[in-house]
Amino acid sequence: MLHRLTLPGRVTTTTAECFALGTDASPYSLTPHTVVSPVSEAEVQATLAAAAVHRVPVTFRAAGTSLSGQASTDAALIKISHAEPAWKELVIAPDGGSVRLGPAVIGGAANAALAPLGRKIGPDPSSIDSAMIGGIVANNSSGMCCGVASNAYHTIRSARIILADGTLLDTGSDASRAAFLTSHAKLAQGLVDLAREVQADTALAARIASKFSIKCTTGYSLNALVDADPNDPVDIVLKLMVGSEGTLGFISSVELATVVEHPHSATAFVTFDATAAAAEATQALRALGDRAPDAVELMDAVSLASAAHSSDIASVATLPNLDLNPRAAALLLEVKAPTAGDLEAACAALAAEPLFEPALGDKLGFAQSAAEAKIMWDARKGIIPIVGARRPPGTSTIIEDVAVPVSALAPLTDDLSALFASLGYPDACIVGHALEGNLHLIFNQGFATPADVDAFRTLLDRMAELVAVKYDGSLKAEHGTGRNMAPYVEMEWGPRATSLMWRIKELFDPAGLLNPGVILSHDAEIHVKHLKATPSVDPVVDACIECGFCESNCPSRNTALTPRQRIALARKLSTLEDGSAAHAEASALLDSAAIDLCAADGMCQAKCPVSINTGEYMVALRAARLASGSPWASKLALIVADNFGVATAAGRGMLAVAHAAASLVGSASLTTVSAGLNTISGSLIPIWHEALPSPPLPVSWRGAQSQPAGAASRRRVAYFPTCVSRVLGPSQRGELCVVDAVQRLFDEHLVDSYELVIPDNVDGLCCGCAFESKGLSSATDAASARLGDALAALDVDAVVVDASPCVETMRRLGAGGVPVYDVVEYLDLAARSGHFPALSELAPQPAAEPVVLHIPCSASKVAGLERVYQSVAARLWGERGVVGSDVACCGMAGDRGLRFPELRASALASLTARAPARGVSCSRTCEVGLEAETGAPWHHVVVALAERLCK
Ligand SMILES: Cc1cc2nc3c(=O)[nH]c(=O)nc-3n(C[C@H](O)[C@H](O)[C@H](O)COP(=O)(O)OP(=O)(O)OC[C@H]3O[C@@H](n4cnc5c(N)ncnc54)[C@H](O)[C@@H]3O)c2cc1C
Ligand code: SF4
Ligand code: SF4
Structure with missing residues (x-):
C-alpha cells in the first residue's frame, strides 16, 4: 500500500533492490516488501499516517550497523539517506554545551565539528564513524569511555519525534508540548499513570534504578518512569524514546548535551596471569573514582592469542605463555587529561597504585610513543576483524554484548569461557569495556543446517541463564535488544517489569505497527528465524561481515548500491536458481547498480574492518562480463593501448568538435542529444556537460632546457x-x-x-x-x-x-x-x-x-x-x-x-x-x-x- 505514496522516485518495491537495501549488520536476513526514502519530516509523517491507515508495519533505518536485528524487516523499511540535507542538521550551541543533530549525521562527523571546542557527544560506540545519530539514540549506544553517565539517555535534552499516527511532537517547544497534551491525552495520561505506579512501588523503582546503574539496553528505558517528574509526560516520552529501537516513534532531530574531550592521552597494556587478577585490578581502578582511567579494556586468553598472532603487541608488552597459562588476560588502559602536565601526573599516580603488582609485567608501563600506543589499540580493535576474517565459509560473525556489576566480571568471564569450550566454540573471543562490566563475545556461527540453528539457540539459552539469572546482568549492554534478545527480556526483567514494557508499547503503538517483534515479542523463536546465509562468492569479499562501515565512504551510496549491498546481492544471487525470474532480476540489478556504478576507487577499503576493496571485486566482475559479452573488447583495448597517440588526438578532436557543436546548437541541446546517445549505447557514450573544457591550445613540449651559465650540476x-x-x-x-x-x-x-x-x-x-x-x-x-x-x-x-x-x-x-x-x-x-x-x-x-x-x-x-x-x-x-x-x-x-x-x-x-x-x-x-x-x-x-x- 505504501507504494501508492506520492514520493516520486523514493519508493522501491522490486524484490532484488529491497533485499539489497534491507541488508544490515545483524545475523538476520529479511527482505522488506517496500523501501521508502523520505526526505523531510512531512514525508515521514505522511508515510506513517498511510501505514496506520493501511496497517502496514514499518521499520526505521539509519546506517544499518545494528547487530541485534532491530533494523531489518520483511514489511516496509523507512530508510533515511546519507546525503539528504533535511536529515543532516548540525547546529552547535554558542557555548558548545549542546548540539542539535539530524538523524543521518554520522556520530564521528558530529565529533569532528565539536573537536575545535574541545567537546564531543557522549555516546561513543566503536562504530561511531559509521553509525548515525538516529540509530545511536534509538539504540542508546555506548562504548569505551561513556559508561552510563554520558550515554544518550543521560545527555538528551530535547527531540523532535514523529509518533505512530504521524503527529510531530517537539519536546523543546511549549506550543508543541501543549498541542500534544491535547491531541494525545490518552497516551500522556497513560504515561503519567505508569510513572506514578512505579514510583509508588519503591522495591520496583529501586530494582529499575539498580538495573540501569550498569549498562543496559535490554527492553525499554524503564528508568524514564523512575527519573522523570510523573506529572511531565512529555519528559517521559523523551526519555523513553532513547533505546526504543524504532518501536515507539521516529526521531527527526535531537539536542544532546556535549562532554569534554581532553586532547592529551596515554595508553598502557598490562597482562595478568588470570582473568580474576585482571578483574580485581579493574574493580580497584573503578574504586579510584575521578582518578580512574578513562577506558579499561579487557582481553581474555583467546583474544590475546589472536592478537599475538596478528599484531605487534609482543613488541610493546610482556605477553604470558598462553600454552602454560590458558586463563591469562590483559587490560588496555587509556588515561586522558587537559594538559601534558596533568597527563604525566595522572599516569605517575596510576603507576604507583599497588593494584598492578600481580600483573605479569610487574610495573605499569605507558606507551612511549604514538606508534606504540597504536600497536596496543590495534591489538584490541583487531579482534572482530581477526575472528571475522578467519571464519569458515558460510558462517556469520556474531557479537553478543552483556554487562554485569564489575564485582561479577571475573566469574562471568570464566563461566563464559567454559561455556564456549563446552559447546565447541574454541575460537570465541571475550573482550570488553571492563570498567563497566561490559563484555563482547565474538564467535562464528553457521546457520546452514537445523543442527547449526539448534547450536546457536542452545548457546544463547545458556548465555542468558548465566548473565541474566546467575549474575543478574544485562543481556544487551549497548547494542540494543532487537529480535536477538526479545525472547529473553522477561527472563532478565521478570514478569512485572516486562508487563510495564508491553503497556508502554500499547500506549505508543496500539496497532503494533512500529518495528514489530523488536524489543518485545510473543514469538519465543523469533531469535532463531530468518538467519542469514553467507555463501562464498569470491575470496576478495568472502570475509565481509556486512557491518556497513564502508557505506558512508562510497561515492555511489546515494544513487546505486553500497559496497555492503553489492556483496549481499552477489551472495543472494549465488543462491538463486539460474534462469529463474528472481535470478534475472538480481542479476540485472548487480549489472546496473553494482558493477556499472562502482567508481572502483577502493574508498570502501579505507573504512572496512576486514580490509575489503569491493571495487576490486566489481572490476573483476566487469572483466568477466566483458570477456563473455564482448570478447573483442580486450583486443580492441590492446590496439588502443598500442596506439595511444591516436586515441589522445581523437580525444582532443572530439572535445573540440563537441565544443563547436555546443556553440552551434547550444550546450543544453548537446546535453540532451548526448544523453540520448548515452542511453542507446548502454552508457558507453559520455554525456556532454558545459564544464567539459576545450582541449588545451597546442602545447609545446619544451624538451630539456640547456644548463644556465654558472649553474651547479642539476x-x-x-x-x-x-x-x-x-x-x-x-x-x-x-x-x-x-x-x-x-x-x-x-x-x-x-x-x-x-x-x-x-x-x-x-x-x-x-x-x-x-x-x-x-x-x-x-x-x-x-x-x-x-x-x-x-x-x-x-x-x-x-x-x-x-x-x-x-x-x-x-x-x-x-x-x-x-x-x-x-x-x-x-x-x-x-x-x-x-x-x-x-x-x-x-x-x-x-x-x-x-x-x-x-x-x-x-x-x-x-x-x-x-x-x-x-x-x-x-x-x-x-x-x-x-x-x-x-x-x-x-x-x-x-x-x-x-x-x-x-x-x-x-x-x-x-x-x-x-x-x-x-x-x-x-x-x-x-x-x-x-x-x-x-x-x-x-x-x-x-x-x-x-x-x-x-x-
Ligand atoms: C563492528 C561493530 C561494532 C559495534 N560496536 C558498537 C559499540 O561499541 N557500541 C554500541 O552501542 N553499538 C555498537 N555496534 C552496533 C551499532 O553500530 C550501534 O548500535 C549504532 O549506534 C547503530 O546505529 P545505526 O545508525 O547503524 O542504526 P541502525 O542500525 O540503522 O538502527 C538502529 C535502531 O534504531 C532505529 N532507528 C534508526 N533511525 C531511527 C530514527 N530516526 N528514529 C527512530 N528510530 C530509529 C532502527 O529502527 C533500529 O531499531 C557495533 C556494530 C558493529 C557492526
Ligand atoms: S565490505 Fe567491509 S566494511 Fe563493508 S560491510 Fe563488508 S566487512 Fe563491513
Ligand atoms: S570501490 Fe566501488 S564499492 Fe568501493 S567505495 Fe568505490 S564505488 Fe563504492
Missing part, C-alpha cells in the same frame, strides 16, 4: 604530462593549462637545480589507469610497460606526474624503476631543500571566500600526499583560507562520471549543497566533475601556483 627529472592533462584544457579560456603551468614553474624557478625532460612521443604514452578500472588487464599491462620503458630510457632521477590517479597507478604498477612523484609533492620537496625559495617564502593571500581543497581518492592512497597538498594550499591562501571538501571520492572515476552522471551527483551531493566559490584539486578529471556539479571553477593546485609565481 638533477635530471622527467615530466610525464598525463593523458587527461594533454586532452583537457583549463577551466576557462585564457587560463593556464596544467602542462604549461608545470613547465613554466620549472623554467622560471627551478632551472638552476633541475633539468626537466619530457619523454619522446609523450602523446602515445599512458600509465594504464585508463584501462585498469574497466577490467582491461592486458591493455593496462601493455600501457604501463611502454611508459616504464620510455622513462627508463631517459636516465632520470625521478619522474613528476600531474594527476594523482596516475601517480597512484604508476607507484603501484612501477615506472621503469624510476621513482614517481606527484608534481606538487616534488615542488614542495624542492622548496624544503632550498631550491624553490619562491614557494618556501610565499606569503599567503587569503581569498574573499575560503578555497575548497578536494583530495581525490587516488591521492589519499599515496602516503603523505594529502598533507603536502594541505600545506601548499595553506601557503597560497593561509591556514584559514582553505577548507577540505569532506568528500572521499568525486565519482568521476576516469570517464565513468561522464557516462553515469548520477554517480558524480551522488558522490558530490554534500559538497554541492555547500555551494563553494572556488576549488582546487590534483586531477583534471576530478576537477571537471567537481565543476560540473558545484558550478564553481576548479583548478589544479599547480596551476594556482604558476598563476601566483610565474610571469
